[in-house]
Each structure stands twice: as structure tokens, then as C-alpha cells.
Amino acid sequence: MNDRTENVKQAFFKPFDLIIYLIIAVVIALSLAFAAPKNVGVLEASVRGVVVLTYDFSNKTYSVLDGQIVTVLSDTEFRISVGDGYNVVTIDAQNNDAYVSDSDCAGGECKKMKASLGSIICAPHGLVVSFKGASSEPKVG
Numbered sequence: 165m166n167d168r169t170e171n172v173k174q175a176f177f178k179p180f181d182l183i184i185y186l187i188i189a190v191v192i193a194l195s196l197a198f199a200a201p202k203n204v205g206v207l208e209a210s211v212r213g214v215v216v217l218t219y220d221f222s223n224k225t226y227s228v229l230d231g232q233i234v235t236v237l238s239d240t241e242f243r244i245s246v247g248d249g250y251n252v253v254t255i256d257a258q259n260n261d262a263y264v265s266d267s268d269c270a271g272g273e274c275k276k277m278k279a280s281l282g283s284i285i286c287a288p289h290g291l292v293v294s295f296k297g298a299s300s301e302p303k304v305g
């Protein structure tokens with residue numbers, strides 16, 4: 165009696181396991197296909213609608229378009245002067261991401277944002293940091 169139920173169990177579960185593995189494999193393949201190209205590209209920092217700095221993640225190079233506004237602190241750190249204020253934009257080249265590591269704006273909301281999650285917006289300074297071609301246009305400050 166015991167042996168028979170054991171046999172039935174095995175016969176039933178083996179093809180079932182195979183289906184599960186197949187589903188897992190498909191899910192992994194799909195998530196890789198969709199996740200990989202996301203956010204790998206060119207980051208743009210603009211002040212009041214004018215692009216002042218770009219960073220290309222594909223070859224880890226930056227270009228300063230306005231040397232009066234952008235001060236290069238290191239290969240991955242850029243101080244952006246906005247009126248009498250400033251933001252420091254830090255590039256996380258390893259994770260294809262960027263964030264504001266320092267700012268003297270009121271509220272400091274921009275320091276809580278990440279470029280990978282959407283546009284970084286510092287409303288008091290009119291600064292926007294986002295991936296080029298990103299669908300998320302700045303909405304609120």
C-alpha cells in the first residue's frame with residue numbers, strides 16, 4: 165500500500181517539477197531580456213532647460229558643456245553652480261546610476277532621488293538629472 169502511493173507520487177511529480185523548472189527558466193530569461201538595456205546610456209544634467217553636463221555610461225566618460233556652471237571634482241563627481249546655490253552630482257558608474265550627493269537647496273528632496281528611478285529634480289535650483297531619452301519628463305518640483 166505504502167509502496168504504491170509512493171510510486172504514484174513520483175510519477176505525478178516528475179513531469180510537474182519539469183514544468184516548474186521550465187517556467188522558472190523562462191521567467192529568468194525574460195527578466196534578463198527586459199532589465200539589461202534599461203538605463204544604460206547617456207545621463208544629462210540640465211539647469212533651467214539647458215544641458216550643462218553629460219555622462220556616457222557605455223565608455224565612462226563625461227563632457228562638460230558649460231564650464232562656468234560645472235566644476236569637475238573627480239571623474240564621477242560634478243559640482244553644479246546654480247545662482248548662489250549648488251548641487252553635487254555623483255555618478256555611480258558601476259550601477260549605471262547617478263544621484264545628488266550634496267546640495268544647499270531648501271528641503272534637499274533631490275538628495276533622496278536616483279536617476280535610475282526617474283528624473284532627479286531640484287526644483288529650487290532648476291536642476292534636472294535624467295537619462296537621455298528617458299520617458300519621464302519633469303512634472304513636479
Ligand SMILES: [Zn+2]
Nearest residue numbers: 267269274286
Ligand atoms: Zn534640491
